[in-house]
Amino acid sequence: MTTLVLEPADKKKKAPRSTGEFAPELAYFEPEALKYPKGERIFAWVKEQGIPYRMTTSHNRITNLPGETELEQYKIAKRTLVVGVRKTLKFDTSKPSAEYAIPVATGCMGHCHYCYLQTTLGAKPYVRVYVNTDDILKQAKQYIEERKPEITRFEAACTSDPVGLEHISGSLKEYIEFMGKEEFGRLRFVTKYHHVDPLLDAKHNGHTRFRFSVNAAYVIKNFEPATSRFEERIEAAGKVAKAGYPLGFIVAPIIWHDGWEQGYTELFEKLKNTLPEEATRDLTFELIQHRFTKTAKTVIEKRYPKSKLEMDEAKRQYKWGRWGQGKYVYPKDQAEALREFITEQIFEKFPKAKLEYFT
Numbered sequence: 001m002t003t004l005v006l007e008p009a010d011k012k013k014k015a016p017r018s019t020g021e022f023a024p025e026l027a028y029f030e031p032e033a034l035k036y037p038k039g040e041r042i043f044a045w046v047k048e049q050g051i052p053y054r055m056t057t058s059h060n061r062i063t064n065l066p067g068e069t070e071l072e073q074y075k076i077a078k079r080t081l082v083v084g085v086r087k088t089l090k091f092d093t094s095k096p097s098a099e100y101a102i103p104v105a106t107g108c109m110g111h112c113h114y115c116y117l118q119t120t121l122g123a124k125p126y127v128r129v130y131v132n133t134d135d136i137l138k139q140a141k142q143y144i145e146e147r148k149p150e151i152t153r154f155e156a157a158c159t160s161d162p163v164g165l166e167h168i169s170g171s172l173k174e175y176i177e178f179m180g181k182e183e184f185g186r187l188r189f190v191t192k193y194h195h196v197d198p199l200l201d202a203k204h205n206g207h208t209r210f211r212f213s214v215n216a217a218y219v220i221k222n223f224e225p226a227t228s229r230f231e232e233r234i235e236a237a238g239k240v241a242k243a244g245y246p247l248g249f250i251v252a253p254i255i256w257h258d259g260w261e262q263g264y265t266e267l268f269e270k271l272k273n274t275l276p277e278e279a280t281r282d283l284t285f286e287l288i289q290h291r292f293t294k295t296a297k298t299v300i301e302k303r304y305p306k307s308k309l310e311m312d313e314a315k316r317q318y319k320w321g322r323w324g325q326g327k328y329v330y331p332k333d334q335a336e337a338l339r340e341f342i343t344e345q346i347f348e349k350f351p352k353a354k355l356e357y358f359t
């Protein structure tokens with residue numbers, strides 16, 4: 001027997017709700033952070049929003065998060081904002097997309113099942129923002145000076161999704177305007193959020209490449225909760241292109257799933273049909289196939305036990321890593337099929353676009 005569930009006609013027609021900005025449920029402050037104007041400003045905002053807050057001696061050691069179980073604590077951590085002073089000013093490298101990773105924030109409110117922050121942040125998944133951006137930019141300047149006249153590229157989204165935090169920190173705009181004045185410096189970041197309005201009037205001087213993470217509908221639907229919808233991201237991409245930013249898309253992680261050819265065809269069709277003309281003038285694509293480590297698999301299975309994310313070692317090829325722990329990627333023939341198909345799609349729909357890499 002089948003049960004028919006009838007939905008009121010007006011419910012069916014309703015446009016999907018806009019994805020809200022990140023609203024933390026709890027905040028921690030290092031006392032030192034309150035000595036900086038940005039720290040003071042965020043503190044005032046937290047109080048104004050009525051967000052409960054606590055003090056902490058170090059943004060690296062938040063030990064008293066509420067929650068009965070590990071999973072509960074994880075979920076709360078993802079909605080916890082920690083405001084601190086960045087002490088490590090040596091930047092990590094960030095191949096293949098840039099020379100250096102520039103710190104803006106660490107941790108993200110998104111719940112993408114496959115996110116590598118699951119492993120890299122381990123027990124510290126809360127969202128940290130840094131208030132001493134002047135020190136960070138001074139360090140960036142030094143790296144630029146050391147390499148000039150070579151261009152130095154800085155990736156701002158290695159450990160977070162900074163666009164989704166801009167309404168709280170305002171740091172990205174500072175970085176964009178700083179790089180706008182640097183002849184030999186470039187900024188780039190990627191986002192799954194559409195909250196780009198505060199960045200549209202930034203004086204970027206074409207020195208920041210604004211990228212959006214996009215994917216087949218199956219991937220976004222099943223593995224990217226708590227991020228902006230595809231349509232929202234594309235609308236934001238149009239705004240960003242109209243504001244004169246060089247634009248890019250990162251298709252990551254590329255996932256082999258039933259109907260992947262159709263899924264990725266539709267993705268590029270939708271991009272082509274929706275993007276304004278400005279968006280295609282200086283457009284780049286970066287392609288990253290799905291990979292996982294054994295550690296990541298264990299963590300993901302604990303945090304998202306119902307996830308449909310395929311992580312079967314037997315179906316994958318092992319790729320040795322530089323630091324001991326290797327990764328499971330798709331076997332050569334599958335990876336090649338994905339690369340070829342998606343590359344063709346891109347060049348068919350965006351003949352002038354630049355494909356930066358497939359990895």
Ligand code: SF4
Pocket residue numbers: 108109110111112115116117159160161192227
């Ligand atoms: S939006 Fe990006 S940084 Fe945030 S959870 Fe998803 S993949 Fe990770």
